[in-house]
Amino acid sequence: MRIEKSQIDQYNDGLFSRHNNQFIFLKEQLAEQGVQADEIIAELARFQVAIPSWALGTGGTRFGRFSGSGEPGSLEQKIEDVGLLHALNRSSGSISLHIPWDIPKQADSIIDLASSFDLQFDAVNSNTFQDQKGQELSYKFGSLSHTDAQVRRQAVAHNLEVIQYGEALGSKALSIWLSDGSCFPGQSNFVRAFQNTLESLQAIYEGLPNDWKMFVEYKAYEPNFYSTVIQDWGSSLLFCQKLGPKADVLVDLGHHLPNANIEQIVATLMMEGRLAGFHFNDSKYGDDDLTVGSIRPYMLFLIFNELVEGMQRAGNSSDAYAWMIDASHNVKDPLEDLLQSVEAILIAYAQALLIDRPKLAVARQENDVVRAQQILQNAFRTDVRPLVREMMRRSGGALDPIGLFRDLQLRTQLTQERGAVSVATGL
Ligand code: AOS
Ligand code: ZN
Ligand code: ZN
DSSP states (O other), rough: OOOOOOHHHHHHHHHHHHHHHHHHHHHHHHHHTTTTEEEEHHHHHHOOOOOEGGSOOOOBBBOOOOOOOOOOHHHHHHHHHHHHHHHHOOOOOOEEEETTTTTOOHHHHHHHHHTTTEEEEEEEEEESSOOOTTSSSOOOSTTTOOSSSHHHHHHHHHHHHHHHHHHHOOOEEEEEEEEOSSTTTTSSHHHHHHHHHHHHHHHHHSOTTTOOEEEEEEEEEEEEESSSSSHHHHHHHHHHHHEEEEEEEEETSSSTTTOOOHHHHHHHHHTOEEEEEEEOOOOOOSOOOOTTTOOOHHHHHHHHHHHHHHHHHTTOOOGGGGGHHHHOOOSSHHHHHHHHHHHHHHHHHHHHSSSSSHHHHHHHHOOOOOHHHHHHHHTTTSSOOOHHHHHHHHHTOOHHHHHHHHTTHHHHHHHHHHTTTOSSOOO
């Protein structure tokens, strides 16, 4: 299914006058503060957030899964869904595939389909956290870190195969998240597990094409509950430093112990030039994988504050990093949820671009703590939604993506096409 440009234009016409009043008002307000709205809009327009193939269907917990209707049942349908998102917000221009859930059987036709929606292929994701049908050796006790060299070889071979699938589609990165670890004290030798993992990662790194990156994701716990091999950003960075310049650290917002200062982690990784990018989500307790910005929007803003500062220091732009949503849901329509997530990311980015950095530097230098906080919160408390909407409108998207999604009854149409009980492959 596709959304016609005329449907978007017609919808926008109805909202334009109200939106434009709000936009002009904000633009003038910002101009008084020396901020050019058009420059922020241009930055927002180039910011593309990849959609993971596994977030297009209803997720679940170990207590069950409540499938929605009209979920994509094939890779083609997943691409169509991301095409819908991108048509609505013009900010979701790539899809991140998961192997083996999304094996592209005919790469050429998959590329053609994606191009027809103006989509590219983001990082490919390997999976050694589950056993697949017909798999020779089990990952029950680990994969790249396993005590048995044969299991490690099997997991390395899987990652090399994932790279091949990605190459055929034009992906430029392999994301590795390991569930390896232990559930009980004494179960694992920490040092051996680290060394085994390093050797395995080195073998994968050797098979990485020259223009590819390896993203190394860390996670404090789950599904292993006593230790994980790549438990935190320090372990991940250590692996990356030992592997070489093509390996960088991937930050998933849900993968930290409670109250971790994620923005400081981001600043440090950027200082070292080792930040690969993000898996965005939000959480109250752990790896809850909730809608981005739904629980801790100020934290998201503080992360973007460091990102903007880090990009300015490095002299690069948002294109230099990988931005992805990694979420999974039980109660919302996955497409509406993803639209909310992308909007929350753009809002946080726009707010961070408003920060008066020269004044912040002076306040910090003078140890004016109150002023420093005010500068950040002035930006955070600015309603930047008119900027985000204007960016989407100028880029050819809808002024209110969720509004149009509902107006066109897209889920009903998808359900008619795909059926009420179709189930997406994945988490
Ligand atoms: C798991 O908790 C991680 O966030 C992974 O990044 C991701 O959910 C998984 O790799 C999906 O395949
Ligand atoms: Zn993740
Ligand atoms: Zn996760």
